Amino acid sequence: MQATSRALAALSCLTVGVYAIAVRPRLLRWGATDEEVAQPYPGADIVPNGTRGATMAVTIEAPANQVWPWLVQMGYDRAGWYSWDRLDNGGRPSADRVHPEWQHIELGDWLTAWSPGGQVDAWEVAALEPGHFLGLHGRSDLRGRPFDLAGPRPRVYIDGLWGFLLVELPGDRTRLVVGGYQTARPRWLQVVGDFFVYPPVHWVMQTRQFANIKRLAEREWTRTSDHQTHR
Known part of the structure; x- marks a missing residue:
């Protein structure tokens, strides 16, 4: 024994x-260069005293203005999240085309999220530089409810920024760099989350999202390029 x-x-x-x-x-x-990991990432001021989270990246064979529309239409009650739909979109397939009616978002808007337990949460649009950077701020208490930044913080909470940075590359290509900042209370919750929980969970969901956004954006760019060539 x-x-x-x-x-x-x-x-x-x-x-x-x-x-x-x-x-x-x-x-x-995952997928990020040494430079992308080392250089400052936007949005540090959105999560006070937050620690830098994972930095993941993918190269998309399409210009940034062709990738941006897929990002701004994200949301459970909109285009979905392009990841594992059974886990983060209630089983509904994410959109496979750009929807004009979902292209306008503003600072302070909320993009609805969904969790496997059926819990409906939301990400606040906290940073918005069209065609360049989208920062989504998620904060919730022990019950998964968003809390108001104007009031006192709950005793137990999770606070984080999920950022999408588009960097234009030569040859009509784009580097999509996803990163952010996070904090939690009590402190042991952040330590356990940062070490054991967030990295594998984020990797599983983010790599799937990368693959789908890359596929969709490149498909539409190819169609647009072929159409322009044959005009």
Whole structure:
């Protein structure tokens, strides 16, 4: 019995060690260059005392003005989130085209989110530079309810920025860099979340979103380019 317990403890320590040394660092910078990880990321002032979260990136073979429309129409009651729809969109397929009626957003707007338990939450549009940067601010208490920044903060809360930065590249290409900042109380909640929870969960959802936004934006850009060529 004691031998089994020691073996399980050793295996647990080994698993945590491999995760900490080999897995977690890769998840935190998936697809991002050294420069993208090292350079300042917009929106640090939105989450006071927040720590820099993961920086992930993908190259899209389409100009930034063709990628931006897919970002601004995100939302559970809009185009969805382009990730695993059963997990973050109530099972409804995310949009596969740009919807003109969802292209106008402003600072202070709320983009509805959805969680697997059926909980409806929301991200506030906290930073908006059309064609360049979209910053979504999510903050909730223990019950998953957004709290008002004008009042006192709950004893237990999560506060974070989910940012989408578009960087134009030569040859009608775009670098989509996703990053942000996060904090939580009590402090142990942030420590556990930053180490064990956020990196793998964010990686699973973000890489799927990257793949779908890349596919959709490149498809539409190819159609537009072919149409212009044959005019």
